[in-house]
Amino acid sequence: MPLENRPRLPRIALSKRNRAVVRTLNPMLVTHLEASRDLCDTDSILFGTALEVCRTIGAKVSTAGRATGQSSAIPAWRKRIEEHIAKARALIGRLICFNNRTRIVRTVRMAFAGTNISISQLDITQELTERIDDLK
Incomplete structure (x- = not known):
């Protein structure tokens, strides 16, 4: 049997039966x-023996070949990037809707964490637009 199939x-x-x-x-x-x-x-001999062990103990063996199973999987790095983008988009949406509600103020504080900008400043609109541009 070819490797791809x-x-x-x-x-x-690891049990006594196996x-x-x-x-x-x-x-x-x-x-x-x-x-x-x-x-x-x-x-081929080793694969056939391993396949027979799996069938004998009743382990579930996938019927699809290796090539089809791996091509449909999304790489971990891509998932991490997509999650990062989704979080940034959610934060952008909250920053656009900024007002003095407590939940959103907490979000804005998190958005400005690590910067020298405080929310208590009188004119924060310029900093908000700059932070939104940075996130975009």
């Missing part, structure tokens, strides 16, 4: 490995 094998728990299954298949595996000609042959 092989199903992804799950991790199996170890017994592996111990049963080990002697058969040794005889087949001695007859293998090259690394590809060895790889």
Whole structure:
């Protein structure tokens, strides 16, 4: 079976039953490995044995190949960037709607954390527009 079409094998728990299954298949595996000609042959034998162990213990084996399973996954770095953008957009929306409500004042304080600007300043509108531009 080509590598692209092989199903992804799950991790199996270390239990007495699973170890017994592996111990049963080990002697058969040794005889087949001695007859293998090259690394590809060895790889196929090991994969087939691992697949049989999974089927014997009843582990769920995915039917899709590796190539289809991995291509649909979203990378972690992309998820982090999208979450950061979503938080920035939410903060921009709150800053645009700024007034003296307590919840929004708390949000504005968080938005200006790490800067030298305080909310108690009389003319904060200029700083708000600058911070919104920075977030955008």
